[in-house]
Amino acid sequence: MGQQLPPTEENRLVALARVLQILREEDNASVLIETTLDYLSAEFDYRLIWIGLYDRLEHRLVGKGGKAPNGETSFLKKNFLLTPGDLLEQVVIQQRPVSVSDLREETRAGEWRRAALQFEVEGALLFPLRCKDRCFGLVLLGSHLWGVSPAPGERAELSLLFGSLATALYQIELEWQRSATKRPDQTFFQLFDELQQKLTLSKRLETIVNLTQQFIIPTRTNIYWYSPQRRYFWHRVTNQQMIRGVSDLRNSAPGITVAEAEDFYQMLVADRLVAIGSGRSPLRAESTGQLLSRLHARSLLAAPIIVQDELAGFLAVEDQEARIWEGAEKNYVRAVAQIAALVAGNEDLETRFEQSRSNTNLVAQVAEVLASNTDAKNALSTVGQLVCKRFEVPGFLVLNADRDDTYTLLYQYPSLNQRSLTIPIPILEDEEWQQMKPDGGLIAIENLEESEHFSNWSKALSQLGARSLLLHPIQNGDAKGMLLITHNAPRTWNSTERLLATVVAGQIGWLLKLVKLKNNTIALSSQQQTLQTGLTQLWEANSDRVWLEYLANLLTAPFALLLSWQKVSKPQGKITASVGALPSVDNLTIAVEGDPLLQAALASSNFYDCSLAGLNPISKKWLNYPQQAKAYLFPVRTYFHETAMGMFVFAFPDGSQFPTHLGEIATILMRQFAWYRRNQQQTATFLKGRRDNQTLNWYKHRCLEFLHQAVANWLALSETEPQGNKIEIGGQSLQQTRQQQKLRELEDIEATLTSVIAEEDWQLKGSLGVVSVPSLLKRSLRLVETSYQKRNLLTRIHNAGGLTVYSDRFKLECVLFELLLVAQSRAPEGSEIEFWCRTLPAHIEVLLVETWEVQPTNKSAAKLPWEIPADSFTPTNINLKVCQRIIQALGSKLRFHKLQDGRYLTRLILPTPRK
Template identity: 30%
Template sequence: MVSTLPSPNPERRLAALARILKLLRETEDLDRLVSSLLDNLKEELHYSLLWFGLYERVQHQVVSQGFLAPKPHRSLKSTFALAPGDLMEQVVIQQRPLIINDLRIEPRIAAWNEMAQQLAIQGALIFPVRHRDICYGLLIMGSEHWGQGITNSDRTFISTICSALADVLHKREQTLQTEQRKDPGVALASLIDQLQTSDDRDTQLIKIAQSIAGFVRPDRVRVFWLEPDKFEFWERLILRTKQARAPKCYTIDAPGLVMPVSEIRGVYQLLSKQQPLVVGEAQSANTAALPDRFLQLLKAEALIVVPILEQGSLLGFISVESDLAQVWSDDSRSYCKTVANLAGLMMPTVSAAEVQRQSEQEMQLLTGVVRSIQSESDWHQTLEMCGENLCQTLDAQQFLVLMHDAEHDGYQVMFQKRTLPRKRVSSAWPALDEVDWQMLEDSPTAIAINDLANDLKLLAWRENFEALDLQSVLACNVTPGNVPEGIILVASPHPRQWSTAAGHLLQQVAQQISLILRQWQLQQQTNQQEDLYSSIQWGLRTLQQTFHLEQLEESACQYLSDVLDAPLVALVNWQVGDHHAKVGRVISRHVDFGADQDSVIPLSSDAIINWAQQTDGPLPVTWEDFPPDTRAWITGPPNSKFLLVALKTADKHVPNGVWIVADRGDRRWSNHQLTLVSVLARQLAWSRRHLDIVDLLLERQESLEALNWYKHQRLNEAHRQLKVNLSRLSDPITQGKGLTAQRQLQLVRQLNTLTNGIENVVTQETWELRKHQQTTPLISLLNRLMDRVNPLIQSQHLWAKVHNESNVIIAGDLEKIEFVLYELMVAACQRSPEHGRLDIWCRPLERTHMELAITDDGDIPRQLLKDLKHGRPDDILVPSLLDIPPGLHFSICNTLIKQVGGEFSLQKLEDGRIMSRVVLTVAHKGK
């Protein structure tokens, strides 16, 4: 809000500020100081009303200290109590200036409305007088104008003066406190001297109560003691400071006021955390945690509650009470806390005789545990004895031993000692939260839960505790400092406070029991290893001695069903490259489980097959996880559990089967069972793959042998008939005369040469290829090649050209080389577009080799080029483009060229052309 007042002269304003600050420094009387200050402000700021009041923190009120007004008014001398929502309280708490548009009608400062109406005051400003975070008073300035604003200059001027005034009030308060303050050190030293003169607890508590009453001066001081078994606070002592009567003491059999912990859980929580409780009119940081029942029982408007602790265990508390609302001083709160700590140190819960008796009992218990561990071979009987003695010593009703189950990320109940009511809960307990896990790992002693309804520790086991009707638990890690693999629980059906001694005793017993648990773990691991070893040996022996796929799959499914005792084992299989699968084998021992062997299962969409292939190892699922399409071919009851594992051999091999194991909803697959399934599945996969490959190769061998035999017989017959006809043509009777006879003789010689070549194949290459080392000029080789492929070039209307500038001699098996070059030329012509271009490039490579490259404008699949470069897939069962023409022909050409000492490659050039490249051997000169 912008002020309508003119801006003051800076030099005059500075002089006024210096004058007022000097006044604040030199004036000692507070009344004269306030009067002179208001006069100077009136002269400088021209406000109709100037009022200053001191803030009293204890009573939470503002007391008038001085004012200047148009006319006197009795309310200007009043004391203003601050209430929630009041603008004056708002300024005190927030410690920021506040502008009031119309003081006459503002409801949030109603105490000033009538006075403002009579004094004709409308707009007003409220400034806090504060030192750091402490408010010492309020300065109110009123004007006859509505919504009176303030300039930046005036704001700075007033703030500076208020700050200087606050410094003066702060120093004044410190001086008064120094004069009135009691020395807590002296009072505490006096109390210690008094406590040393008596060993009686009640007498000591009386001296403590009297010391607090003398230092704090409350209306009452009471001491409450905690009864651990009944889990309630009972009044042990009360001292009324305004009465001449002596303090009154009570006993546990005839207590004063009794407060069950269940009714004041918030108080118990804070006291157990060693936090004092302070309640006053404007000082109630912990009031929200206090139940109304607690305040009703104590009947106090203000109080200080401090815990009495012994080694972190809550013994009771001291209640310092006042019938009137007030704010407790820091010294009072600190003294009460110190005295309560002193009480916990000087008054142990048990006497020396009781300590000795407890030590003897604990020693007997530990000795019995150690003797039992050494003599008893039955660990169950040893734990029975430990549980019985612990429950009797600690007055507990439940004793449980839990072992961490890493396979299922939880805990298993290894042993349970019960008393009435006899209840059983699930042997499988859930995993602990990270906070509880770390707490048990780090804690050197047992963890106490006095009231499960009021404690969040071990929250993951809350349902298990409720099923056992337990309300308080003492839990400990058998190996402190290590991960909690073994946990011992001692519990009671009602809330109680576990003593520190009980925690130490349980921890000592737990360390002895850890030996039993370790032996049990080792024995379990040994049994599992033996079971796994024998199972693997049986499985490997059976799989290795089976040579028929159907028998192999039947034996494996039957064995897996026997080992796991599962009602269903099924094998879904397919051939690599298929789009559908079928159930090949089913072992079902119950009518609720089954698999339809007639169903056609789509590989691309079925859940079981896809889940299994995407998982490395066995995958546990439930019946509810399956979509309707999957449930159409496999059946199981609700909540039943399934184990899926793909039959994989290697990462680069494609799976061709899924093993399915099913059981009821309560089945839990152990780690060694999962390992067994993985090993057997892997061995079955390799055995199935081996038999599949053998069958595939045998099938191919039989087919190729039959084809080779048939073509060889046809070639042999053609060779025989050709020789018969050539002998007839060579007979002089059949020969012609003149030019005709010469041509006939030339044709006969050519056919004889061809016949001799065929005879070499028929007689020497029946079942395997042989090398025939020959030489020929490159030009002759190219001429024969072009003559042979020329009809195909003409039919495609191709433009063909040979690029050759040398005439080297080619060495090698020329028949096979010519066949390879012819096959490459035919393939180039067939893939070339009509009127395309075909080039043959000849280029020497060093002295011993030359390159013959055929380029064309055709196209070829990228996958075929990739397979030619890298060879067939690692998985021989996966279909490849090298198994069918033209890939098959290219693969054969590559094999033949390598056998004769050459190289072959097929690649796509950057300009899009296809190049068939062959490297041939050049004959040495003189050969």
């Protein structure tokens, strides 16, 4: 135990107060440590005193000196790396004092163990320098006595001293962080003041560049401006400190073409900051090298200048050294680039106003030309001239879709250097449109040589001499046209040009539709309209009755019904929808093969008509309409030789006539309905088969896992069981007993798999029986025992004693195994998984609760799992869906819930054995 020197208690308190005052007022770490060491040496009789500060980046303790018996201080100023399990690391991580009875015998002390032997130190105290849950270092006090333990007063005095030292170190670190952080706010105030004093855009951009150079202090700062027609960034402004002559400006600030750094350009267009430095770059390695070589820099920070949603240029901070850009620097450059965008945007208001007026005039002129000109080609010729003049392009083409899956040239604006199109262009399919433009709108290609699309158009575009283009679909009724605006050099299409192209395409589409409508006959138009409406009603109808009601209205039939049946050997029909007054026949079953009216209608290839006056008694049971009526029947089938799935019946009383002119359209619509129903049935069958196969595949996979795990456990037991110490139990060794137990488990699984192979080759079959709940849960937990132990997950079973259920034991084990694996994936390491059981009327409820933390044994005050409010949800995990289907097939229920604190609860309800 450390022993105090003779001064009185009052003198010690005075000395402590003086030291604490120094610790509060001093801001030099060396002085703080020296003061602390002087106080410990003067007031305490410890043989060894050492203070080390914690280096978080290197995870080590940096020695700051101390007191040694022989006056040797070189060891006390060494650096000590912290390793897992180290005594010093324990103090740093746990931030709690540690007392060591004999430092010479402590195996975790590392170099300090040898130092204790050298300095003849036995007992030792290790105190962390802790402030706000952060460790700044530790203090080691060594005594020549064994098992040193300070008195309560001494411990309090040391805690006060070391706490004050840690607080002082914390304040020093905070002050250092404040001084090291860049403060852009003052620079922004200065920037705004100077911008107000500058009258031209060039002067304002120079101010932005100069202040950015002062704040970040790179090698140079530049602003590059973008030329869309040339796809080129030209140097506009540089910091004045770097301009020493024309030759220097050319060397330090060259222009950049888009082709040299395509991905750099794309990031700027997407309004993203580009930070390159110290081996880090968001660009491809080739682009990064070309860009830095072009700029004669090793680090780059570039922020786009976006004006009116268009890329106007970028602000570049360049450094000739590999540099890691700080967050404050990135934010500053980003903000300054936005200020440059505001400055540039306000500079050319008059120019933009004139351009906007020109765009408005163009749209108005195009609309006037298309509305006043009855000849489509003359109208397109005038529109082509206007568009080419405004866009400053040589090519304007209008294409129309042909029946042979190609585009035909409807119009091409001629010019001196524009060649005529003679090569057919294949139609772009919807999938290709979706790949290039998901919304089906305008496509702008700046450089066709760099584009991945239009490979099948290459010959035609090459004939036109096009290297960049604007492409917009033209809706021309059912046909698809295309507006093509081309340029013979790579260029950027700005948002205004894209908008104008979209408007012009819409106006041209309107013109083409008008021409097409004039060429169509009124009768054909009426039939197409009816057919289109009918198909729309078919796809939008949410029930058979809605669709039947539409057909009845189309045919003006006051009475209609729909019979439906399955494709089986002896189909039984039922009325699934009806329109008009009809006697109640909801539950009536109709034998299709025994009904003469239905058989006659099925033998007809078109509508089958008959008078209801002489209807046979069998058909009158379900077709009980007034006798003064005529019925028309049409089978639900896609073609004549297909087995029908039902029958449409339309009845017309005396005075009403069947509209024969709509018979062909009605036939098409009803056959489309047959295709629709057939597709629904096939889809339902496919989905059911898919679910069944998923379930069977999952189940057999789990069987193989069980067999694999059982064999692995048996082999592991055989290999790891010691051969020397044999414990006899009932005449057998412990090894033999365990091996027999594992063999019985293997035999059990083999017997189960035998029945699976023999009886469940293509579909699951339930093998129901009485199952012990405790045994079931224990077997399931044994399957995940190894994986749970790796993550330190604890398991508990509550209230399961003596409970039994009536179900398929092996399938329940598979389901519980899956639920335990899912719970393991969600549970944090070291948490707890619990099973809770309770008895319900004719059922047993088993709850799987993810506790996420180890709960105390005594839970009398805690709520039971079924008392905690929880929200049920449908799992997205396919394995859990399979488990639900298997449990449902066994006559049980499996539900999933989420508690308010984020934990999960799984509820399994199983039937009890019948008495």
